[in-house]
Amino acid sequence: MESTNATWLHRMRQQLQARDAHVASFTPVVDAYNRLLQTCSSLTAENTSLASDYEKLRFDHDKLQRSVQTADGGPMDPLATQQKIADLEWRISTLKDERSELYKTQGQSAQRLLEMTNDIRKQEDRSRRLEEENKQHTTQLAKLQQARDDHFYAMREKDGTIQILQDEMTALQLELVTKEERLKKVEIENSQLVERWLKKMNEEADQMNQANLQLEVVKSNLSSEQIHECLGDENYFGIGRKPSDAGREAAKVPTQVYKELENVHSGENYTLAVSHDGHLVATGGQDKRVKVFDSKTGNHRYTLSGCLQSVLHVAFSPTDDAILAASSDNAVRVWATDTGRLQHTLTGHIGKVVCAQFDGESRKVISGSHDRTIKVWDLYRGYCSKTVFSVSSCNDLCLMDPQGSTIFSGHIDGVLRVWDMRTGNCVREETGLHDGPITSLSLSPDGTTLVTNSRDSTLQLVSIATYDPIMTLSAEGYRPGSNWARAAFSPDGYLVAAGSADGTIYVWNTRTGELETKVKEHT
Structure with missing residues (x-):
């Protein structure tokens, strides 16, 4: 040229x-x-x-x-x-x-x-x-x-x-080599697990035979009426009882507004979290503030400031003594709940932070960002202790265990990923769950089921044991309004609720997959 x-x-x-x-x-x-x-x-x-x-x-x-x-002097000379x-x-x-x-x-x-x-x-x-x-x-x-x-x-x-693509290709090649090595280890572990499973099945068969023998003995010592009464009570032999159901009240399907908080933020409200004891509600929004309210009276307790841009996610620690906020200014901030004092400002992401969670001991914070990284922060030392890289931006994450050694992450490419945070490796990728970005992840109270929300207007119940989809939840008119639209389980795990872009809350039954109700109070 x-x-x-x-x-x-x-x-x-x-x-x-x-x-x-x-x-x-x-x-x-x-x-x-x-x-x-x-x-x-x-x-x-x-x-x-x-x-x-x-x-x-x-x-x-x-x-x-x-x-x-007319000359007076006479004629002149003619010549x-x-x-x-x-x-x-x-x-x-x-x-x-x-x-x-x-x-x-x-x-x-x-x-x-x-x-x-x-x-x-x-x-x-x-x-x-x-x-x-x-x-x-x-x-x-x-x-x-x-x-x-x-x-x-x-x-x-x-x-x-x-x-950048060459760097990513190099990283993917390294990851491929690592996964191939991990696959070999998994195949070895799988063979060992099969042997252990067969051994366990044999032991259970022996126990079942012993139980049948005991039942025969009991039948021989009881009258027919007593046997019928015992067999009619499923709990007599422990049949039908689930350990996760003990001591837990059944959740009620919401039908009306319990409390309304008006003009919470000067701009849009982006996130909301309830403390584990149910006494406090924290909200974050476009005005760069985190506000804390009393859940029973609706009174404003205090405002937490320090974020330089919009607050996209808030969460309480397991003991409710701290609150964190993930912000568009590429940072996570942690405040003390009792004093409202800023304790930590965790910086290191190069993209907006859209999700963050405490571990079970409130010693670490795990954050996900649009810069395609997940970071682990040591709150005792106040610095990043581990960074794992992904091929897609992370929209939400949740912990599989209280220590945070294994976490789930949902991404814009619609893939559910499982990470071993001890090694920083991705141990599993579940594709095909959704046709759009995953917006949120939520673990059931008994820890057996994961619900994923997506921009394809569906929710998926996924088994933690097999990572297979159990059930698809959908409804006419349901449509998430943003890439961080959340869904949540009820305390008993029988209900799942999610908010739609039109201001309607949809509630599904996780046992039948049917829509229980939908309530609309937001405009």
């Missing part, structure tokens, strides 16, 4: 030089025209002077004739008079000839002046056309230079993108 521009500039320069040479060829004509104009002016003045002299001579001639006819008259006539004839020549010269000068005027007009028109062409070429040159600059910047951006 640079050689093409140089050739074009050289051609333009040659055309301009040719135009200047052509215009310069008319300089002698213009100079001659100016000299002829001066000569014509001088001849016109001389002609006027000669005409004046002619009139004066005629006057003198007439005067002399009258003087001759002298004739000689004088002949001289005057000769002079008059000469003046007439000179005047004729002047008229002729003046006519020629006027003709030449007209021709030169036409030539000058033509040259001016041509010069004007050349100037317009020069302006057009100058404009075209500026556009070409701008296009060249745009192509240069685009090329530089593409070079940067290529470099």
Whole structure:
């Protein structure tokens, strides 16, 4: 492109030089025209002077004739008079000839002046056309230079993108090698697990045989009525009882507003969290503030400040003694619940942080960001202790165990990933769950089921044991409003609730997959 521009500039320069040479060829004509104009002016003045002299001579001639006819001193010499008259006539004839020549010269000068005027007009028109062409070429040159600059910047951006893709390809190749090694280990572990499973099944079969023998003994010692009564009570032999159901009240399906908080934030409300004891509600929004309210009275307790941009996620620690906020300013902040004092500002992400969670002991914070990284923060030391890299931006994460050694993460590419945070490796990727970005993850209270929410307007119940989808939850009109739209289990795990973009809350039954209810109070 640079050689093409140089050739074009050289051609333009040659055309301009040719135009200047052509215009310069008319300089002698213009100079001659100016000299002829001066000569014509001088001849016109001389002609006027000669005409004046002619009139004066005629006057003198007439005067002399009258003087001759009326002379008092007698008649003049005829010869002298004739000689004088002949001289005057000769002079008059000469003046007439000179005047004729002047008229002729003046006519020629006027003709030449007209021709030169036409030539000058033509040259001016041509010069004007050349100037317009020069302006057009100058404009075209500026556009070409701008296009060249745009192509240069685009090329530089593409070079940067290529470099990033090459780095990612290198990382993926390393990850592939690591996964192949891990696959070999998993195959070995799988064979060991199969052996252990077979051994366990044999032990359970032996236990079942012993239980049947005991049941036969019990039947032999009981009457028929007692046996029927015992068999009618499933809990007599422990049948149908789930350990997770003990001591847990059944959740009620919401039907009406319990408490309404108005004008919580000056902008949009982005996130909400309830403390584990149910006494506090924390909200975050566009106004860069975290506000804490009493859940029973709705009274405002205090406001936590320090974020430089919008707050996208808030969460309480397991003991409710701390609150964290993930913000668009690429940082996570932690405050003390009792004093509202800022304890930590965790910086290191290069993209907005959209999710963060405490571990079970409130010693660590795990955060996910749009910079495609997940970071582990040591709250005792106040720095990042581990960073894992993903191929897609993380929208939400949850802990599989209280220590945070295994976590789930949901990503914009619609993939559910499982991470071993002790090694920083991705141990599993579940694709095909959703056709759109995963917006949230929530673990059931018994820790056996994970619910995923997605922009494809569906929720998936996933088994933790097999990572297979158990059930799809959907409803007509349900549509998440953002990439961080959350879904949540009820305390007993029998219900799942999620908010839609139209302001409606949808509640599903996790046992049947049916929509229990939908309530709309938001506008």
